[in-house]
Each structure stands twice: as structure tokens, then as C-alpha cells.
Amino acid sequence: MTKRFKDLTAVNDVSLDIHRGEFIALLGPNGAGKTTLVEMIEGLKKPDSGSIRILGRGWAKDEAFLRTRLAGVLQEPLFINKLRVDETVNLFGSFYKLPRRRSEEVLELVELLGKRKALVEELSGGQRQRLALAISVLNQPEVLILDEPTTGLDPQVRRGTWDILRRLNQETKSTVILTTHYMEEAEYLCDRICIMHQGRILTQGTLAHLLQVHEPGEIVEYRVRDEAACGDLTSHDNVIHYQYDQASSKARILVHNGTDFLFRLSRFVQDRKVDIDQIVVRKKTLDDLFLSIAGRGFHE
Numbered sequence: 001m002t003k004r005f006k007d008l009t010a011v012n013d014v015s016l017d018i019h020r021g022e023f024i025a026l027l028g029p030n031g032a033g034k035t036t037l038v039e040m041i042e043g044l045k046k047p048d049s050g051s052i053r054i055l056g057r058g059w060a061k062d063e064a065f066l067r068t069r070l071a072g073v074l075q076e077p078l079f080i081n082k083l084r085v086d087e088t089v090n091l092f093g094s095f096y097k098l099p100r101r102r103s104e105e106v107l108e109l110v111e112l113l114g115k116r117k118a119l120v121e122e123l124s125g126g127q128r129q130r131l132a133l134a135i136s137v138l139n140q141p142e143v144l145i146l147d148e149p150t151t152g153l154d155p156q157v158r159r160g161t162w163d164i165l166r167r168l169n170q171e172t173k174s175t176v177i178l179t180t181h182y183m184e185e186a187e188y189l190c191d192r193i194c195i196m197h198q199g200r201i202l203t204q205g206t207l208a209h210l211l212q213v214h215e216p217g218e219i220v221e222y223r224v225r226d227e228a229a230c231g232d233l234t235s236h237d238n239v240i241h242y243q244y245d246q247a248s249s250k251a252r253i254l255v256h257n258g259t260d261f262l263f264r265l266s267r268f269v270q271d272r273k274v275d276i277d278q279i280v281v282r283k284k285t286l287d288d289l290f291l292s293i294a295g296r297g298f299h300e
């Protein structure tokens, strides 16, 4: 699918298959095109070219069918502030003619049963998000779309929401499509990760697959004031990629084998009396992956 806004191509020739029951992340920095893509999947925006099939149906002919099977949670859910939590869920439940029991079930699922008599305006940001989640799963949708469900939540509340989302996916067996800029969120929750950038899917797969396929190796980082003093240290078979940031005086080196590099580094430091500190050897993260394929850091 492709979607343009005047001369800006928000989603650029994206093709994606999502399997039943899969928990998939669309991960990308601000403006990558994630929301535009999920809004086309949700039938809220029409692609300029391309088409979408969900459960074998399309929006043009089968909107009524799809509306009952697909649910979405918006980035900033809107509620009637003067209604109580249980009244809000019951109201939405009445649209689907669901029994009150179902409202209790979903409130329990999102751990809001204790707040059922609170006014919606009394809820915290995280609790509002969980209320939106409860409403979205009321009718047991086969496809659930979550657009940045934890943006703006503090890390502890975010983790709590992750556990609820995980349980929800396991219990309901629904397909979940989640957009996020949090790498840890995609790592923690999702079976598959699609990394989006400038309207395109740069790469996709399980985390392990992505990290293995795109330049396997480890990262060595250290601080060195005089980069020139490091000379030939980085021109070795073991080194895949070398980067130096003047502002922080930090070298970041992608190597095949971190331990081997450390041996060379320590010998080098002793022989040449180069002043190096803050040495770290670590496994690659999604951010390193994004850096190597998009040519910049995720949060730059």
C-alpha cells in the first residue's frame, strides 16, 4: 500500500502479511508511517494504491463484518469524563448487546475491577489506557490494533500494561498489531517486529532473526580523547564497523568477537600508553540494528 499527503509519502509501497494469532510490532521513530499504516488497516484511511484483506474481506464491501471483528485503541482515547468506569464499559457493551458479566470480565482482565465506581476523570493516564483496552476487547475481536498504547506512561506502569497485553493475547488468541517507539516493548511482547522508517518497512522478523541476519556480532564501546592514537586498532578482520563520535569522544565498534577485540585493545593500550576508559562489551540491540540499516540512531 501507498499513502500520500500532498507531496509527502507517509506509507511507501508497504507489503505485509500478518498471521492469525500473531503479535506483531510496527516499530519506528516519529513520522515513520506507523499510524498511517494501521489507520489504513483499520479502515479509517484509504490507501492511494494497494489493498488490504482482513479475514479474507475488504473494507469496501464488508465494512459491517469487519467492524465487529476488528477493534482499535487510539493513541489518546476519548471518554465521557463524568461517567463511572463500569457505566462506560456497560455503555459500550450495550452497543454489542453484551451481558453485564462481560463488562466485569474485561475490567478484571485489565486490573481495573477495583476502580469500577471511579469517575473516568479520576483515572490516571495508565488507567485510561487500560480502560480503552478493556472496551476494545469487549466483543472479543479477532484483530486488535494498539497504536502506541504505552506512550507517555512511566516505566513501571508501562511494564504493568505489557503484562496485561501479553495475557490478553494469550487468553483471547486474537491477532495483535501494535505500534511503538519503544524497542523494549517490541522485544518483550511481539512474535515479529517490523522496523519502519520513512514510510517503508526496513526489515522484519523475530528479534533473534533480525539481530543475527543484519550483521551478527558484538558491540565494543570505549572513550578515547585522541582518536588518531588508536591508529590501526580498528583495521582488523575482526572489526565489521567502526564509528567515532567527536562530541562524546566515544568509539563504537561492531566486531565478530568481543573477547578477541578486548585482548587486542588491552595490548594496544599497554604498548602505546593510550588513555582509554568506559569500556563496554555488549550484545547488539534493536537500536544498533536500526543504526546499521537506517544510518542513524532510533531516537535521533
Ligand SMILES: Nc1ncnc2c1ncn2[C@@H]1O[C@H](COP(=O)(O)OP(=O)(O)OP(=O)(O)O)[C@@H](O)[C@H]1O
Residues within 6 Å of the ligand: 005, 008, 009, 010, 028, 029, 030, 031, 032, 033, 034, 035, 036, 037, 181
Ligand atoms: N493527515 C495528515 N496530513 C498530512 N500529513 C500527515 C497526516 N497524517 C500523517 N502525516 C504525515 O505522515 C508522516 C507519517 O506520520 P504517521 O503519524 O503515520 O507516523 P508515525 O510513525 O505514526 O509517527 P508517531 O510515532 O510520531 O506517531 C509524518 O510525516 C506525518 O507528518
